[in-house]
Amino acid sequence: MSMIGGKPVLYSYWRSSCSWRVRIAMNLKEIQYNIKPVSLIKAGGEQHSNEYREVNPMEQVPALHIDGITLVESLNIMNYLEETRPQRPLLPHDVVKRAKVREVCEVIASGIQPLQNLVVLIYVGEEKKNEWAQHWINRGFRAIERLLSVCAGKYCVGDEITLADCCLIPQVFNARRFHVDLRPFPIILRIDRELENHPAFRAAHPSNQPDCPPEAVK
Amino acid sequence: MSMIGGKPVLYSYWRSSCSWRVRIAMNLKEIQYNIKPVSLIKAGGEQHSNEYREVNPMEQVPALHIDGITLVESLNIMNYLEETRPQRPLLPHDVVKRAKVREVCEVIASGIQPLQNLVVLIYVGEEKKNEWAQHWINRGFRAIERLLSVCAGKYCVGDEITLADCCLIPQVFNARRFHVDLRPFPIILRIDRELENHPAFRAAHPSNQPDCPPEAVK
Structure with missing residues (x-):
């Protein structure tokens, strides 16, 4: 549930466009991370499990465990990365x-x-x-x-x-x-x-x- | 279409929750503004008129004319206000x-x-x-x-x-x-x-x- 080898953990589903947004931002900023796949289709959706609901109460991906906290909602996650990892800015200065x-x-x-x-x-x-x-x-x-x-x-x-x-x-x-x-x-x-x-x-x-x-x- | 008496113009509908978000933020920051009402119900919705589509191509409210530009999407508008009008911050420092x-x-x-x-x-x-x-x-x-x-x-x-x-x-x-x-x-x-x-x-x-x-x- 927490960091694997100290790296951030991204709860992600391969075809989820919201997970994909965050994956691109992490890659552009060259942040190393591990993926924890959450199947949105297996057994009615792993995102609806009691365990995952503790990670993201909206029962959807993505969620990011980073810096000892868990963040949900893709734009929010990307804003947090932008504010804490200023390398390769993804928002203009103007x-x-x-x-x-x-x-x-x-x-x-x-x-x-x-x-x-x-x-x-x-x-x-x-x-x-x-x-x-x-x-x-x-x-x-x-x-x-x-x-x-x-x-x-x-x-x-x-x-x-x-x-x-x-x-x-x-x-x-x-x-x-x-x-x-x-x-x-x-x-x-x-x-x-x-x-x-x-x-x-x-x-x-x-x-x-x-x-x-x-x-x-x- | 532009500023009335130099004040920002908010395209708003009384019952629109997205317009309402922006009105609260403007009021908290004590930004004076004029309202240009856009009826979402009159004649099939004034937001779908050719004139308003030039203001907001999503054909919805709110839109804000301010500082010589027109902004759409409520969270975006509130972020712009936060970045340009730092009085009474609406985002924490942490x-x-x-x-x-x-x-x-x-x-x-x-x-x-x-x-x-x-x-x-x-x-x-x-x-x-x-x-x-x-x-x-x-x-x-x-x-x-x-x-x-x-x-x-x-x-x-x-x-x-x-x-x-x-x-x-x-x-x-x-x-x-x-x-x-x-x-x-x-x-x-x-x-x-x-x-x-x-x-x-x-x-x-x-x-x-x-x-x-x-x-x-x-």
Whole structure:
């Protein structure tokens, strides 16, 4: 439950986009960590176990055990890393650019992902789940494409990788999973291509996780 | 569309909990501002107009015009205010306490509110909307009650009002609107009682907004 060999422990699921955001941030900041996989599907979901509820009362991943404390909620974890590990900053120095980064993060973290989350899709039902997920991803991506048309450079905000990119790339993966037509979002697609082979992003990819089932590896 | 008399302009709807969060933060920091009401119900929702989409591509409130720029997403707006208006801080100085504040904010802003948002309830349908909203509010409040059992003092995190309180109080109002039984959440209820008569919270209350319909005023 605590540190393994002194390293931070990330409770993670290979395909969870929220876990993936944190994995990218840890990799960019070159923070060594161990992964403790939490299967969201095995036996109705290990995240609902009494043991894991003590780690994260929201019964979801990620959670990070670091510096003797346990943190939950992905943006919160990334903000904590930013405040305690200033190497390779993931927020710009300029307050307006910081706000632009946070806008993209929050549209994804509050406006898209919660609505196409596994636990919500189970509640929506098998029959309707694809249409439901597509609706909310399209709505959010239309907004993000407009935001990026003003603030994007090589990446989401200017030419440095930020927390916005850590959130965007996993959300693009989810969009493809739900067969969203991405052609109306050329800036999003360009940034996705820009980052797909970046080592920190590659290492965080679902197919490179210890709990990725062999049949899912591309 | 821009500043009225040099003051910041908040695009707000009286009953929107996300607008309400920002109103509380503005009031606590004693920032003078003008409200531009956006009716979420009139003519199918003024937030979907071409004019407003230029303000906020997510077609929702709040948005804040301040310092010559327009900001969207409530937590982002509050973070910008915190970084540019340090008077009456709403984040603790200590990094661990800051993380505890952000955990509560993010559980509400990503884990509860997006799922009981008006636009989602329209999609869910009239018949199922109460049960749906109750389900997600109960789930989130169970988690918040556990988080607060560790970090609460007089308020959500310790004895100073923080961004967590700005998010919690409007969410409690929503819970009541959807007839959630709040008795299992004694810490949440205590903090709500503690803050209900605070001037900054009172002035931000839906019933004290210029666009509150007369029949809704308590």
